[in-house]
Amino acid sequence: xxxxxxxxxxxxxxxxxxxxxxxxxxxxxxxxxxxxxxxxxxxxxxxxxxxxxxxxxxxxxxxxxxxxxxxxxxxxxxxxxxxxxxxxxxxxxxxxxxxxxxxxxxxxxxxxxxxxxxxxxxxxxxxxxxxxxxxxxxxxxxxxxxxxxxxxxxxxxxxxxxxxxxxxxxxxxxxxxxxxxxxxxxxxxxxxxxxxxxxxxxxxxxxxxxxxxxxxxxxxxxxxxxxxxxxxxxxxxxxxxxxxxxxxxxxxxxxxxxxxxxxxxxxxxxxxxxxxxxxxxxxxxxxxxxxxxxxxxxxxxxxxxxxxxxxxxxxx
Numbered sequence: 001x002x003x004x005x006x007x008x009x010x011x012x013x014x015x016x017x018x019x020x021x022x023x024x025x026x027x028x029x030x031x032x033x034x035x036x037x038x039x040x041x042x043x044x045x046x047x048x049x050x051x052x053x054x055x056x057x058x059x060x061x062x063x064x065x066x067x068x069x070x071x072x073x074x075x076x077x078x079x080x081x082x083x084x085x086x087x088x089x090x091x092x093x094x095x096x097x098x099x100x101x102x103x104x105x106x107x108x109x110x111x112x113x114x115x116x117x118x119x120x121x122x123x124x125x126x127x128x129x130x131x132x133x134x135x136x137x138x139x140x141x142x143x144x145x146x147x148x149x150x151x152x153x154x155x156x157x158x159x160x161x162x163x164x165x166x167x168x169x170x171x172x173x174x175x176x177x178x179x180x181x182x183x184x185x186x187x188x189x190x191x192x193x194x195x196x197x198x199x200x201x202x203x204x205x206x207x208x209x210x211x212x213x214x215x216x217x218x219x220x221x222x223x224x225x226x227x228x229x230x231x232x233x234x235x236x237x238x239x240x241x242x243x244x245x246x247x248x249x250x251x252x253x254x255x256x257x258x259x260x261x262x263x264x265x266x267x268x269x270x271x272x273x274x275x276x277x278x279x280x281x282x283x284x285x286x287x288x289x290x291x292x293x294x295x296x297x298x299x300x301x302x303x304x305x306x307x308x309x310x311x312x313x314x315x316x
Contacts, residue, residue, distance in 0.1 A: 011059035013068040025297030044078045055084040061095030062275040073121040080122035088125040092274035097132035115139035130249035149249030154184045161215040212240030222250035226257040230264040261285035
């Protein structure tokens with residue numbers, strides 16, 4: 001497929017990240033008008049010629065999830081109708097990802113519904129970062145690139161811990177992710193056995209692995225209400241951990257999250273900038289934000305030129 005050139009557009013979900021990606025990739029942000037009518041309907045107009053171009057749209061579906069998702073769909077449709085040859089959606093945080101299967105009778109699989117909506121809008125490719133469930137890639141009939149936040153998190157974490165380190169998975173489902181971090185950091189691995197009584201509430205039951213006297217890094221894909229993180233941290237410190245750091249790609253930080261983190265014994269919470277995080281929240285909850293703009297920008301350039309995206313990742 002031959003493209004005239006490449007163009008990058010951004011919705012309103014995360015303008016700071018869009019500016020950073022634009023700078024990292026040396027691709028100027030395209031002119032785009034996004035506004036709302038008095039009844040809340042979204043209106044989009046592409047303010048420049050995109051005929052024959054390979055268009056990339058940056059829009060994480062972070063809170064307000066439904067508004068940002070709908071904005072993404074309308075932008076994709078506008079670009080397709082403006083005769084862009086191909087439209088790639090760069091969705092660093094994929095909302096509804098936790099609803100990837102039926103967990104109760106008569107419930108939806110909303111992650112699949114979102115995939116269907118994006119494809120109905122005309123998307124030709126999707127790029128994301130640390131999907132909550134990797135199998136979501138199979139919900140799409142177009143190419144899907146799932147990038148790894150460890151590429152930007154691990155180098156920073158390596159500067160924050162001593163020689164005795166244990167990477168901790170907060171549940172059995174996150175073991176593969178924690179193992180990848182442990183391999184990169186050349187550290188031990190531990191698993192928290194927890195049982196969830198109801199959504200957004202968890203209870204730590206048992207720690208599998210050696211944590212006594214070690215610096216512990218709890219690794220997850222996201223921090224939502226922070227109940228899991230704070231419970232895990234308390235259990236690790238009770239078991240003799242020297243200090244606890246938390247690391248996640250996506251700082252959703254909804255509901256009581258900031259208060260819980262501020263009151264917890266977690267020394268530092270390290271997240272990427274897939275979701276905007278205010279300076280006030282960073283200070284109050286001891287949050288450090290490392291940018292994924294360089295990683296996403298390089299991925300965009302490689303997709304456009306047909307180079308390997310997997311070559312971005314450390315193969316240690």
